[in-house]
Amino acid sequence: MGVFTSYLRIILLIFGVLAGIQIPGFVDQYGKSLNAHLVESERSLDEFRDEAEKFFDGDIEQLIAHYEASDDVVFQEGGQSISAIYQRHQLLLRALNEFNENVWSAYTQAFVSPVADIQQEVRSDFSYTVKLNPGAILFGLVCGLVLAIIGELFIRLLARPFRRSQHS
Template identity: 45%
Template sequence: MFRSYLRLALFALGLLVGVQVPGYIGDYSKRVEAHRLESEQSLAGFRETARRFFQGDLQALVTHYQDSDDPVMRSDAQSVGYLVDRASFL
């Protein structure tokens, strides 16, 4: 008797996992893709600037911002660096 209930419980658990896991994986992949697209969109203007002045090297752009005498540019260097790191991570 106990064995049949255990089999039924394991079957129900397996069915639940089999239905839920693929949906969870699909939703997670959509979320990561949305973050990647948002990151690329945030960097679009900086990519254009890096393409025009630094042969497309975003790290050179960040370094230029960091080495600038302008405190606003130095402050923005951290934000741009974060965007570059996030885009490369995603």
């Protein structure tokens, strides 16, 4: 059993290191995708911002209210469309600001409270690459060590009933 557990510890350590090295790359790709979506939403709002600047002192919310208050159904629906674009932009702006606060908030944003469609997009298009910068190496080693320790504790807990019966 001793040789098996030794190999299992090594396998868990290696698996943890390899998985841990991927996590910073995922967070980096999530941040870049979040930024790209924000830039795209900026472009989508540009024309409406110009219109809001021209007629409402730059207040896009007044522009939206004006569209939605119109008697014309086409303008009302246009106001709803502008509102949806504007709300998406605000969501992406908040998410990117949270992401850029510090390293911990970037990981939290990517895994705990992500923009769901962006996280799904990154997950489906994620390219498993080994980016060996100091942060990724440290993260990988910590993940490997934690996984090896958890595996060791799990093995000891499973082996405990057998050890007692062998000594009796």
